Amino acid sequence: MSESPDGRPDPGATLTPAEFVDAMRRLKGWADLTYRELERRAEGGGDKLARSTVTATLTRDSLPREELVVAFVRACGCDDAEVDLWITARRRIAAGSAPPPEPAPRSPGPTRLSRRRWLVPALVGGPVLVVLLPTVIVLASSGGTADSSQLEGTTVSTVTEDTYVTQIELRGTRANFTQLRACGAQCDGAADGHEKRILLKFQLDNLPAGACVRDARLRLWSKTTRDQDIGFTVHQLDPNSWDHATANWETQPQPGRELASHTGAVADQWMEFDLTPAVRTSGAHSFAVRSTGQLGGYFASREDTALKHPAELVVQHTKCA
Known part of the structure; x- marks a missing residue:
């Protein structure tokens, strides 16, 4: 089949x-x-x-x-x-009918390229090379120190690794699932011991020299609607402590301090968390998403190539004071 x-x-x-x-x-x-x-x-x-x-x-x-x-x-x-x-x-x-013939491949539709091109700030002077990578925008000029126009901008990095782990299958992995799930210990009304957590990893390598982070937001595409009594929290993780292909409930890193929270959810919309205090430099950043509610929520993963709404880390940067 x-x-x-x-x-x-x-x-x-x-x-x-x-x-x-x-x-x-x-x-x-x-x-x-x-x-x-x-x-x-x-x-x-x-x-x-x-x-x-x-x-x-x-x-x-x-x-x-x-x-x-x-x-x-x-x-x-x-x-x-x-x-x-x-x-x-x-x-x-x-x-009693036969299945329809295979449909023609659908047009991939608008790509994320246009939005990322819009995010590239204007450069002053000298030849400019713009390299578009899957998750970052890399800026290079003919040399010298970046001027203030180069230090102002917004960068969107898509998640490089994601999965979720579940307490009801201690050694089960979810590396190729098209959705991520966070749910409390009494998930779906079950007894304690049914928690599900989301693990995310990002690579932020494109802050210009002399630029400082002004604002950093984690965005998750919600696939479910939840009332305001359902809460979600984001926690710090060591990015070197897990791998999406092998992570399970037994091997997962323990969530660190709570960085941000959000209540409720709306399907087919972004859910945002303010992670500015935790994202200050380039490099790898990793987070766990937990839920306090019995229903929790479903979110799009990077493997969902049809929906094309993987988790994002949106960083606004400016000239350091």
Whole structure:
């Protein structure tokens, strides 16, 4: 069966009810949720999804009801567009139709290049070389000390490594997942011992000589909406203490002091944390994101190449006083 690089199943490739149900089982495994967690998440989103019903559905090879598919896919963390794909596939199978042909590759759409070009400050005098790297903007001139116009600007660095670790799978890794999750110890209403934490790493190598950080913001693209009683906190980490390919609950570094906090979340919007006191120099910076709520939140990861909203470190710099 067709899958995305991170293991998420493609319902459009299913041909029979049995294959469709198998895709649902794969989606549950991809979401890393228990039956109780699915029920709690569905209830929190206004859907009804009894544990016993899901268990029975995933052990059969018959086509489930449409409303159950909607609630199940949403509870697994999929957005409305993905829900539509599952419903379209279910209706096709129910009607006995063959899957549609492979669509032509979509246009990649606007790239982040235009925004980064806008962020490059004007330079005065001499030939200028602008090098665009995946996460930074490097400025070089014909020589000499940077003038004040070069020291004023904004740099956006995308995350170089990200993952999340979960207490319910002590040695499990999430390096290739397209979403990151932070959730409290009683995640989804479960007993203590179900916490999930996000680990992030950035490389900031492009502050001009003589420039000082004026403002630094961590931005996470939220995939869920949460009330104001759900809180998120950011903590300092040693960037050399973990690797996204091997990090798990047992090997993760312990979060350091709390740097910033945020309450509530809105889906399809950036969530910002002010990290100015912690980001003062170039080099590697690493952070952990935790949640105090039972529902927590889902955020886009760097592996989500369709959404293209990885975590960002936005730094404004100016001439040092």
